[in-house]
Amino acid sequence: MARVPVQFTLNGQDRAEFVESGVTLLHALRHTMGDTSPKAGCQQGTCGACTVIVDGELRLSCLTLAETCEGASIETAAGLANEGLLHPLQRAIVDGFAAQCGFCTPGMIMAAKTLLDHTPNPTRDDVVEAISGNICRCTGYEPIIQAVLTAAQSNSQKAG
Amino acid sequence: MSLAVQTFSSVRDASDALESEGIRYLGGGTLVVRAVNEGDVSITGYVRSTAPTLQTIDIAEGRATVGASVTMAAILAHVGLAGLHPVAKAVGGPAVRNMATVGGNLFAPAPYGDFTVGLLALDATVHSSDGDAPIEDFLAARNDRRKPDLVTAVSLDVPSAGVLRFLKVSRVKPRGVSVVTIAAALALDDAGKVSSARIALGCMADRPMRAHVAEQALIGRQLVKEEIREAVAVIGEGTNPVTDPVASAWYRSEVLPVHFSRLLLG
Ligand SMILES: Cc1cc2nc3c(=O)[nH]c(=O)nc-3n(C[C@H](O)[C@H](O)[C@H](O)COP(=O)(O)OP(=O)(O)OC[C@H]3O[C@@H](n4cnc5c(N)ncnc54)[C@H](O)[C@@H]3O)c2cc1C
Ligand code: FES
Ligand code: FES
Numbered sequence: 001m002a003r004v005p006v007q008f009t010l011n012g013q014d015r016a017e018f019v020e021s022g023v024t025l026l027h028a029l030r031h032t033m034g035d036t037s038p039k040a041g042c043q044q045g046t047c048g049a050c051t052v053i054v055d056g057e058l059r060l061s062c063l064t065l066a067e068t069c070e071g072a073s074i075e076t077a078a079g080l081a082n083e084g085l086l087h088p089l090q091r092a093i094v095d096g097f098a099a100q101c102g103f104c105t106p107g108m109i110m111a112a113k114t115l116l117d118h119t120p121n122p123t124r125d126d127v128v129e130a131i132s133g134n135i136c137r138c139t140g141y142e143p144i145i146q147a148v149l150t151a152a153q154s155n156s157q158k159a160g
Numbered sequence: 161m162s163l164a165v166q167t168f169s170s171v172r173d174a175s176d177a178l179e180s181e182g183i184r185y186l187g188g189g190t191l192v193v194r195a196v197n198e199g200d201v202s203i204t205g206y207v208r209s210t211a212p213t214l215q216t217i218d219i220a221e222g223r224a225t226v227g228a229s230v231t232m233a234a235i236l237a238h239v240g241l242a243g244l245h246p247v248a249k250a251v252g253g254p255a256v257r258n259m260a261t262v263g264g265n266l267f268a269p270a271p272y273g274d275f276t277v278g279l280l281a282l283d284a285t286v287h288s289s290d291g292d293a294p295i296e297d298f299l300a301a302r303n304d305r306r307k308p309d310l311v312t313a314v315s316l317d318v319p320s321a322g323v324l325r326f327l328k329v330s331r332v333k334p335r336g337v338s339v340v341t342i343a344a345a346l347a348l349d350d351a352g353k354v355s356s357a358r359i360a361l362g363c364m365a366d367r368p369m370r371a372h373v374a375e376q377a378l379i380g381r382q383l384v385k386e387e388i389r390e391a392v393a394v395i396g397e398g399t400n401p402v403t404d405p406v407a408s409a410w411y412r413s414e415v416l417p418v419h420f421s422r423l424l425l426g
Contacts, residue, residue, distance in 0.1 A: 057233070058254050063188075083253075133254055
C-alpha cells in the first residue's frame, strides 16, 4: 500500500515520517512516531483515551487521519513534563490518587489541559463538561474532577 | 488497513472524485473513520476538500449560510448563531464537537443527527453540488446505500436566541446519545396562540422527521396544559422509532409525549 509523507510538530519537535495512506493519527503517533501516551481504547470515539490536542483544539486521534494533520502542532501527554518536572495536572492527578489503572489518564489530562488553557479558573461544572468525552472505569471521576480543580488553583497561585 | 486520501482544493474536483465506488467524503471523520475502524470494508478511500467556502459562516440580511465543513465548535464560537448554540452543544463531548461537521450531521443515522433535527425545525435549505433542496426533501431522498452528492452548505433564516425550543433526552450526563431529540420552532400571535409550528424529532425514525399531525393540532392553541393535550396525544403519529442499546422503540414511544409536553410548557 502507498506510503505518504506527513510533517508536523509533536510536542514542539519537528517530525517528518512516512505513514501508510489513510492511517489514523493515533496509529501514526504510536507506531511510527514512538509516542505511546495516547491510548488505543475503543477506536470508536467513545472512550477518549486517545485524546490529543491539534492546533490548540481537543481531538480524538483514533478518528483523525494523520494526513489531515500536515503542518499542524500536536500535543500529547508525553510532552507535558518539563525537564523532569511534572505538569501541575500530572502532579495533581498523582497526589490526588486520580489514576488507578491509568489507561484513561493521558486523554483525561489533555482534555483538562485544553480547559485550563482557555479557562484558568474553571467551575466544577466546567470540569465535568470538559472531561465529558472521556470515560474512566476505575476512579468514579470524583478524584479526577478534584485534581483538575487543584491544578487550576496551584496555577493561579503561581500566577498570583 | 490503509485507504487512499484524496484532497482537493476545489469542490467540483472533490465531487467528481466521489463518483468511484467505495469512495466516501471525509468531513470530520467521526462516523466514516469510525466505520473503517470497525471493519467496514465497503469503504475503499476518502475524498475531502479544503475549499474555504466549505469552512465559512456567512450572515447577510438575516440569512445564515453555513459551510458543510463548519464544526459544532465553530457554530458555538459564532455569536451570530446564538440561536443554534443549544443544538450544537448537544452533539457529543468537546473533542467530538471540534471534529463533527454540519455536513456530516446531515448523513448521521439515528441515534445521531441532533443538529439536523434543529435544522429541520428551522426549515433550512441544503445546498449541494447538484442543486438546492429543502431539508425535508433532502432527508427523504437520502439513501444511505447510494453515493450522495457533495453537500456544500446549509442556509437558514438566522434564529434569534430562544426562538427554537430544543430538547435532547439522554441517559448519560452531561453528554450522552439521544433517547429522543425534539426541536420546535413556534410562532405565537398577540393573544399567545400558536400561529405556525414546525416540529422535528430525532430517534423516532431512522433519520430526523417532522411531526406534521402534532403541528396541525397546535395551531390556534395557547401553550397551556389544557390546550396542548391534543398535540401531545398525536406527537407519535407516523413515527417508527429505532431500537438500540440506549432505548427500545417502545420506550422511545412512551417517553416522547412526556418530553414533548415539557418542552411546550417549559
Ligand atoms: C463519541 C461520539 C459521540 C457522538 N455524539 C453525537 C451526538 O450527541 N449527536 C449527534 O448528532 N451526533 C453524534 N455523533 C455522531 C457524529 O459525530 C456527528 O453526527 C457528526 O456531525 C458527523 O459529522 P462528521 O463530519 O464527523 O461526519 P463524517 O464521519 O466525516 O461523515 C459522515 C457521513 O457523511 C458523509 N459526508 C460528510 N460530509 C459530507 C458532505 N459535505 N457531503 C456529502 N457527504 C458528506 C460521509 O461520507 C459519511 O458517509 C457522535 C459520534 C461519536 C464518535
Ligand atoms: S480510542 Fe479514541 S475514543 Fe476510544
Ligand atoms: S484510571 Fe483506570 S480507566 Fe481511569
